[in-house]
Amino acid sequence: MALAVIVGAGAGVGSVVFRWCIETFTHLFSGHADYAASPGTGNPHAPWLGPYFVLLAPVLGGLLYGPLVNRFAKEARGHGVPEVMLAVAQRGGRISPKVALVKTLASALTIGSGGSVGREGPIVQIGSALGSTLGRVTKVTEGRMRLLVACGAAAGIAATFNAPLAGVFFAMELILGTFSAEAFGATVLASVTASVIGRAAFGDAVFLRLPDFHVDHLAQYGLFALLGIVAAAVGVGFSRFLYLIEDACDWIWRGPEWLRPAVGGVALGLVLLALPEMYGVGYPVLQKATHGGYAVGFLLLLLVGKMLATSLTIGIGGSGGVFAPSLFIGAMLGSVYGAGVHNLLPQSAGAVGAYALIGMGAVFAGAARAPITAVVILFELTGEYSIILPLMLAIVLATATSRLLTHDTIYTLKLRRRGIDLEGPASGAQIGSQRVGTVMEPLPSPLPASTTLADAADLLSLSGHGALPVIDDAGAYVGIVTAQAVAEALAEQPEAAPTLVGQLAEPPASVAADQPLSQALRTLISAAGTGVPVLDSAHGTPVGWLSHQSALRAVHASA
Structure with a gap:
């Protein structure tokens, strides 16, 4: 601490x-x-x-x-x-x-x-x-x-x-x-x-002076939901465009890397000359847009211009974040969307600024898939509790839509393009690429669900695993029971405590036989006991047991 x-x-x-x-x-x-x-x-x-x-x-x-x-x-x-x-x-x-x-x-x-x-x-x-x-x-x-x-x-x-x-x-x-x-x-x-x-x-004031947020009509919730879906597509599009421009810069440049930002700065300078609002972070422009200070056509130009200017800055070797640009793009998108629905539904659409605020959070959520962060930061920036419900609705839909559109976020895509999978093994690691089925141990003898806790305690103390699989009367796998769960049950009041193992059995996080060991390790580390059952991918039945010792034996096998 x-x-x-x-x-x-x-x-x-x-x-x-x-x-x-x-x-x-x-x-x-x-x-x-x-x-x-x-x-x-x-x-x-x-x-x-x-x-x-x-x-x-x-x-x-x-x-x-x-x-x-x-x-x-x-x-x-x-x-x-x-x-x-x-x-x-x-x-x-x-x-x-x-x-x-x-x-x-x-x-x-x-x-x-x-x-x-x-x-x-x-x-x-x-x-x-x-x-x-x-x-x-x-x-x-x-x-x-x-x-x-x-x-x-x-x-x-x-x-x-x-x-x-x-x-x-x-x-x-x-x-x-x-x-x-x-x-x-x-x-x-x-x-x-x-x-x-x-x-x-x-000072104590937020650095952005955003408009007051309020919902004027219940129909706006449907409009906010649709904005969340559209924002997800824009967030994913921004991610793809960012790395498309970076690829183009890599393909074009053949000189020394230290000179790349200066030469590429010529192209960035041309963008800034045509659209000087793109200079720097651009918070004054974002703030003006949320207050309705630009026409729809210019808002679209700012949206596209920010995508291009940010992507070019990163592509030529610049150093800076994509968090603020995603908020900027979201504000422009939300303002355009709000102006459009206001013209179509003037009686129920409400203020344009409300859509700009929701767009900010939704585009970031679509690009980064960090819904809690997106909700909290917009709430803290506005200080308006009334924004929570529509913000949560739009951001959850943006996150779900983004997940349907792509496996990666704007952050993980950069690493995957370099051949790095955060959920996979580190480059050169001795444990990682092996399949669980090649290193697992034989499945321990399962406990029937009707086994009493006293008998289960004896069997668990002799097993050396700290957890055992449990089967029902028909022989079907129902989960595992841990020594900790049995000990806690035996320490409870007799009239309130479970009496049979089946009442304590819980299905653990699944580990499949054809799963990479690096992924299974995450489940193993967080599991109670000293191991987890390995399930057959086709039928979901246990076929082996993965313990810390069996994982470490993979190092010896690969040596």
């Missing part, structure tokens, strides 16, 4: 430094605190260039951060979150400490020189690197190391968005991929600590 507080404080300070760097570089390259707030104007530092300075800003920025990333930390390139997910899933939470410094400078230079990316992905990687570094210094266990990395991610999101709850759920939903009381407590401490520091530096 003390380490979580230290990580939270470090990430909070890191967030302050990072935002200061962004503001400094933005003012240096554009002459404005946020050029997206006054698009099309000239740079006061070079008034003779007029608005054409945007042709040079990305090139100069690329000349600075390109060599920096290529020389010191190549993992700082891109949007950052996939690298953190990989470190937690397959590298024991180990992240190089230099990533924090390089990511801070590279992302600030990218955004300050016009890169159309977000600051949330970088601060997640920065906070996670701080957590990993502290874990190494204090020599914590691998499990604690992963938790400290998640604390850094939670703290980064909390300080950046002034959204402590969103930081917690982002860390558990996307970084850890699991929920536990310990993880929740630690990430809350880190998130609260970072939020306190962030609020001391930036």
